[in-house]
Structure formats: C-alpha cells, structure tokens
Amino acid sequence: MIHLRERSAQEIRADFPIFARPTSRGKRLVYLDSAATSQKPQSVIDALDTYYREYNANIHRGVYEIAAHATEAFEAARARVARFINCAPGELVWTRNTTESINLVAYAWGHANVHAGDTILLTELEHHSNLVPWQLLAQRTGATVRFIPIDERGMLVLDGIDRLLEGCKILSIAHVGNTLGTIQPLDTIIPRARAAGALVVVDGAQAAPHLPVDVAALDCDFYAFSAHKMLGPTGIGALYGRRSLLESMPPFLSGGDMIRTVAYDRTTFNEPPWKFEAGTSNIADAIAFGSAIDYLADVGLGWIREHEKRITRYALERLMTLAAHGLVVYGPKNPNHTGGVLSFNLGDVHAHDVASILDTEGVCVRAGHHCTMPLMEKMGWHSTARASFYLYNTEEDVDALALALEKAARIFKL
Amino acid sequence: MEDFYRDYILDHYRNPRNFGHLENPTVSAEELNPLCGDVIRMELRVDGDGIVRDVRFSGKGCAISQASASMLTESAIGMPLEAVARLSKDVVLENVGIGISPTRMKCAMLGLRVLKTAAIGSLAAWPDEE
Numbered sequence A: 001m002i003h004l005r006e007r008s009a010q011e012i013r014a015d016f017p018i019f020a021r022p023t024s025r026g027k028r029l030v031y032l033d034s035a036a037t038s039q040k041p042q043s044v045i046d047a048l049d050t051y052y053r054e055y056n057a058n059i060h061r062g063v064y065e066i067a068a069h070a071t072e073a074f075e076a077a078r079a080r081v082a083r084f085i086n087c088a089p090g091e092l093v094w095t096r097n098t099t100e101s102i103n104l105v106a107y108a109w110g111h112a113n114v115h116a117g118d119t120i121l122l123t124e125l126e127h128h129s130n131l132v133p134w135q136l137l138a139q140r141t142g143a144t145v146r147f148i149p150i151d152e153r154g155m156l157v158l159d160g161i162d163r164l165l166e167g168c169k170i171l172s173i174a175h176v177g178n179t180l181g182t183i184q185p186l187d188t189i190i191p192r193a194r195a196a197g198a199l200v201v202v203d204g205a206q207a208a209p210h211l212p213v214d215v216a217a218l219d220c221d222f223y224a225f226s227a228h229k230m231l232g233p234t235g236i237g238a239l240y241g242r243r244s245l246l247e248s249m250p251p252f253l254s255g256g257d258m259i260r261t262v263a264y265d266r267t268t269f270n271e272p273p274w275k276f277e278a279g280t281s282n283i284a285d286a287i288a289f290g291s292a293i294d295y296l297a298d299v300g301l302g303w304i305r306e307h308e309k310r311i312t313r314y315a316l317e318r319l320m321t322l323a324a325h326g327l328v329v330y331g332p333k334n335p336n337h338t339g340g341v342l343s344f345n346l347g348d349v350h351a352h353d354v355a356s357i358l359d360t361e362g363v364c365v366r367a368g369h370h371c372t373m374p375l376m377e378k379m380g381w382h383s384t385a386r387a388s389f390y391l392y393n394t395e396e397d398v399d400a401l402a403l404a405l406e407k408a409a410r411i412f413k414l
Numbered sequence B: 001m002e003d004f005y006r007d008y009i010l011d012h013y014r015n016p017r018n019f020g021h022l023e024n025p026t027v028s029a030e031e032l033n034p035l036c037g038d039v040i041r042m043e044l045r046v047d048g049d050g051i052v053r054d055v056r057f058s059g060k061g062c063a064i065s066q067a068s069a070s071m072l073t074e075s076a077i078g079m080p081l082e083a084v085a086r087l088s089k090d091v092v093l094e095n096v097g098i099g100i101s102p103t104r105m106k107c108a109m110l111g112l113r114v115l116k117t118a119a120i121g122s123l124a125a126w127p128d129e130e
C-alpha cells in the first residue's frame, strides 16, 4: 500500500474527539490504557451514526432497499477485516470479542475433538480469556492443560517444547501478551505445533491492533481478536478459522440465520461463516469495525508499529530517570520484542495508589493483575501499573506520565 | 482525590496501628478484594461483657485499604461487639476525613467488611451496598 503522506501522531490525535475534552480537573487527557480498550476516531463514530440514521435494517433476509444496503455494508466490512489479516471473507466469523471467539473454538471444535487423556497446551502468560475456556474444556472432557513456562523476564522457555507438544491436541497462545507486551515467537512455535499434529489457536487481541498480521503466513488454524482494541466499537470481534475446519466442525450457538433448512425434527446448517453466526448480528458495530480497519490501513500498520517502538523507547528512557525513586519496569524492556506495553511499580507503593494519583493529572493507566492472575502469582507481583501506547500517543503523553509519577513519588516520600 | 493521600493517611499506611495477630482471638475473619487482590484479616478479643478489648489486623494492599483498616482497629477497641456488627460506612468516612472516589470505595471499605464479618459471624455485605 502506498502512503502519499506520512501523518504525525498529533494529526492522528485530532481525529479522536475524546482528546478534545479536558478531564474534570481541567487536565489534558493522557490515555495510556489502549491495551484495555482503544479510543475511537470520528470516522468510526460516524459509521455507527450513519447506519442508524440512514439504513438501519436487518440483514440477509430483507428484499427492500435499506435491507440490501445494510447487508452489503455488513458483508463489505467482513471482507475488509478479512483482507486486513489476509484470509478469505468466508473464513472470518463475527463474534462479540476475543473471549467469545476462543470460547467458540473451545466449545465447537473442542467438544467434537478433545477426549479424556488429551492435552491442551497454553503458556504461563495467557489472559484469563485464553485460560479459563480451556480449563473448562479439560474438566468437561477429562483432558489435561499444560503450560509452556516463562523465565524471570517473562520470555517463553522453548527448550522443552517438543516434549510438551507430544500428544498435544490444541496449542492456544497469545500473539502478544497483555501484561508484559511480549511478542511471542510464533514463527518458531507454530510449525512445531503443526508438525506435532496440534490445532493452533492464536489469541490476537493485543497483536491485531499493533502489528501487521497475516494468518496465512502464520499458518495457524484459528485467530481471535476484538474490534474495541483496534479503534472499533465494543461488542464486535472476529474469529479467523481455516475453511476446512469451519466446514467440518459443529456449530456453536444455534437458531436463526445459521440454518439452511429447518423441519420440526431436523436442521441443515448454513455454510461458514454464517453457520457460526446465530441470531441477528451486531450489524452497526460490524460495519463500524470496517471503518476502523480503513483508518488503520490508511495510517499503515508499519507506521503504527514504528511509532509505538519510538514511544516505548522514549518511555523506557524517561522512566529510567525515576529509578532513584524506586521505579521498576518489568518484562523484556526491548521495544523490538514488545508491543507498546510497559508494566511497572513505583517502589513499594501499591499500583492502585499510583494509578489514583496519576488520574489526578489526567493520566489513565491500568493497575492490578491485568486478567493474568497466575502470571502475577508466578512472578511474585501483587499488582502492577501498566501503561500501553497506541498510534495517537505522543512524547508529550510520556512526559505527563513521568511528571505524574514524580508527583506520586513526592506524595509517598520516595 | 489528591487530598486523600494526606500525611495522617500515609502515616497509618507506613506505620499501621494494631498490626499483627492475637494469641487466641475470640472471633476473626479474612477477606479479599477481588478488584485489586488486597487481603485483610481482622482478629478480635472480646471479654465476658461482650466488649472488644483488642483488635489486630494483617494483610497487604493499597494505602487506602490498609490505612482505613488501621484506623478502624482504633475505633473498634472498647466498643461492644454488637455495636461493631452494626457499624455503618460512616465510621470509615469519618476516619479518613474526605470523600473517596467511587472506584476506590471498595478498597476503603474492605477493613470494615472484614471487621463486621468477624463480629456477625457470617459474611457482611459491602458497606457501600447497604
């Protein structure tokens, strides 16, 4: 894709109406929690508004003009999201979010294929969304869950991977971890998992917003992600599934829209992806997800990745100057290996107190266990504060973070 | 909110009063705040007249939960156990002196909930849910 003109983060920021509003204390909004959810550009908000104002109608069944328009926009959005991760539209199932996408695989594929004695392989740094569905599947089937271990920096230890993969039915792994931001070496892991005969599921919640993703090159079987972390609305997500698997596996939810024919005693199902989309879909949000993809593609994932590396590098430098106050950054601390996420603590101050003080300066960070309780336990961290960066963050945001941290250090006399 | 981190709050956080354990507590309770993983344990010694003679708290967490638990132990000593069981969130709001942001209310009220649970003998509701 050719970019006629590179945009600056400042210009990008102007596309997001929320940044025009000061906080209740009159501070500039310094939003450093995009790993939880991203802000939305005007074009995405407009897409929702236009749908409801101009062509709100149910899809796939209506014969009238606005119903045809809605169906067309809905399927066009699917095609854009599919192209964005390099799959066919028929391989992209709409879901509510990453969590539902993973559950779809765990229930539909898992129920049909996982049996007592099988193993499911995860890593020690998965989000609860990529852990709990597999625990429940294991409980239902009598399978066992195993974990690829991590070292003290939070990097995967791959020495024993081939043994762990022996007899493994499913490998499910985050592309980018949400607590430490580590980009996982999928290029080495996936071929080995496939050679071992395991189904490969990738949790792309933190990767699809930030890195160019090519599911064909990755050669995974499923790839799950959420619109709300990549400029789109909440309530819509996607699951890429290899076409042959989507065809052979049973449906997840059932009801209207996912059927071909229904008699009182039997039903034949629609073809994928609609086979997995029971009931009226989240039409407006799917269409707006398409607009978010347009925005991301226009800026370019290459630019976004480089920008986040720059900001992360700057933030690491800036936070190092607070080391004298007891500031500690966790994880790999190398922007080439992380996806714009920094987890840290300020001395012995609880992360919630840090986040509360940062909030008074308009700086939004997350504090707590980040839905990775087993990881926190393993690393011996009670909680951490986490700053995460996206295309609209600037050096000024990082400076505001550093100044607010100095304020916290002053209050706690560090 | 910045007002919350006043010197006397930080003092209770850094030097918690009645921190530790009792030899043979009459009643005790422990609770986790699932939002932040903070834990507080309260142990009470009650005399034959039903008066709370001693309280110890233990646990770890943010300045708000720890300081308000520390202050609460001072409030509870000398009170009838029955009155402890009926304490309202006002005791915490009076102790800490200023408004707490809604997002941190659960942290501030954790100690009270544990104290009341110990006094009642079954799980108390979060004081801000009453």
Ligand SMILES: Cc1ncc(COP(=O)(O)O)c(C=O)c1O
Binding pocket: A035, A036, A097, A098, A099, A100, A127, A129, A130, A174, A176, A177, A178, A203, A205, A206, A226, A371
């Ligand atoms: C790595 C990872 N996986 C899964 C999820 C769950 O995403 P959602 O809540 O959109 O389903 C998140 C969200 O925080 C995440 O960071």
